[in-house]
Amino acid sequence: MLLRRLSVWLVMSVALFFTISVLVFVLVSLTPGDAARAIVGPTASVERYEQVRAQLGLDLPLWEQYARWLGGLLHGDLGDSVVTGVPVSQVLADRLEPTLSLMIGTFLCASVLGIVLGVIGASRPGAVGKAADVGSVLGAAVPNFWIGLVLAALFAVQLRWLPTSGYTPLVDGVGPWLQHLILPIATLTVGGTALLAKQTRDAVAEQLTQPYILLLRAHGVSERRILWRHALRGAAIPIVTILGMKMIGLTSGTVLVESVFVIPGFAGYSVNATLLHDIPVVQAITLIFTVVIIVTNLAVELLYSRLNVKEAA
Structure with a gap:
């Protein structure tokens, strides 16, 4: 009985994790502004702004951005901060x-x-x-x-x-x-x-x-x-x-x-x-x-x- 309940818990936990990660990814993308604009500043040219967006991968479709993040996570890589460029694991470790x-x-x-x-x-x-x-x-x-x-x-x-x-x-x-x-x-x-x-x-x-x-x-x-x-x-x-x-x-x-x-x-x-x-x-x-x-x-x-x-x- 306990093993069965643990199996159900494991399935529900995986489903919960993916659901929350997708929701957060979508909700953050819908908030006003973006990381590229924060990096280049409000007075930067359109060309510079688009260049930074391409470097950060923000010009990709949202599903592709999520797939890249998920692929890195499955390999133990949390990615880099798009604002500072520092590995996320290092940012959070401190x-x-x-x-x-x-x-x-x-x-x-x-x-x-x-x-x-x-x-x-x-x-x-x-x-x-x-x-x-x-x-x-x-x-x-x-x-x-x-x-x-x-x-x-x-x-x-x-x-x-x-x-x-x-x-x-x-x-x-x-x-x-x-x-x-x-x-x-x-x-x-x-x-x-x-x-x-x-x-x-x-x-x-x-x-x-x-x-x-x-x-x-x-x-x-x-x-x-x-x-x-x-x-x-x-x-x-x-x-x-x-x-x-x-x-x-x-x-x-x-x-x-x-x-x-x-x-x-x-x-x-x-x-x-x-x-x-x-x-x-x-x-x-x-x-x-x-x-x-x-x-x-x-x-x-x-x-x-x-x-x-x-x-x-």
């Missing part, structure tokens, strides 16, 4: 660490904090539960960029505890690396934590009303063990679903945060690449984010299978 650090750090912080707050809210209904509901609404309603600006104004400008912008690679020291990530991760964690806390609270609270919980209490099992081991495990499926959605949402949520805190990641860089019609760069970034989505869906699927087996047992 920007991969900041984006991954931001995504993984946010996912871990939001997951731990959201689950802990949700379980506490379920075990203590009343003021704590209502606070979780209010927090989830506010966290989902307030834009990330506004939260980032407020945090930067408070902790970076007024208190001067943290840097306002930039990024320090991990090889330059854990301390500076963490200092530059605290505010961006906190910005992204607020909304994700609030939603996860509410869903966790509701799922765990429902489990606490099940007959098996009453049976465990009758056998003298401690409330702490009931709450964190049995009820939380029973509520795992909806929690895993939210965690998967959170990870996928970070592929787009990092764009604005990287812009606000001037983090040299490729999420924010994709905006400039799109405006300049740098299709190889946009396609490569799309490929990376698509792989993140596909792997996340696979992880959720495997966790579903494992949880269902435990429930059946």
Whole structure:
């Protein structure tokens, strides 16, 4: 059964990748302007403009441009940036660490904090539960960029505890690396934590009303063990679903945060690449984010299978 589901996942993943790559290729080509005009400038002659277009291959039909890009991808070549001429793999390699650090750090912080707050809210209904509901609404309603600006104004400008912008690679020291990530991760964690806390609270609270919980209490099992081991495990499926959605949402949520805190990641860089019609760069970034989505869906699927087996047992 698991092998069959993995086969279906593989087919759907390949179809998803090609569909997204075609859509991005077409949509970027339909946006105003092109890379040749950005290179030669607005005052260049028509002859010079057409020459650069031919050099970049932009005068070819769109399907042929896509076929060339796909052929290079199948041979492990992401192509060169049409704006800078630098290999796309080199451009993105320098920007991969900041984006991954931001995504993984946010996912871990939001997951731990959201689950802990949700379980506490379920075990203590009343003021704590209502606070979780209010927090989830506010966290989902307030834009990330506004939260980032407020945090930067408070902790970076007024208190001067943290840097306002930039990024320090991990090889330059854990301390500076963490200092530059605290505010961006906190910005992204607020909304994700609030939603996860509410869903966790509701799922765990429902489990606490099940007959098996009453049976465990009758056998003298401690409330702490009931709450964190049995009820939380029973509520795992909806929690895993939210965690998967959170990870996928970070592929787009990092764009604005990287812009606000001037983090040299490729999420924010994709905006400039799109405006300049740098299709190889946009396609490569799309490929990376698509792989993140596909792997996340696979992880959720495997966790579903494992949880269902435990429930059946």
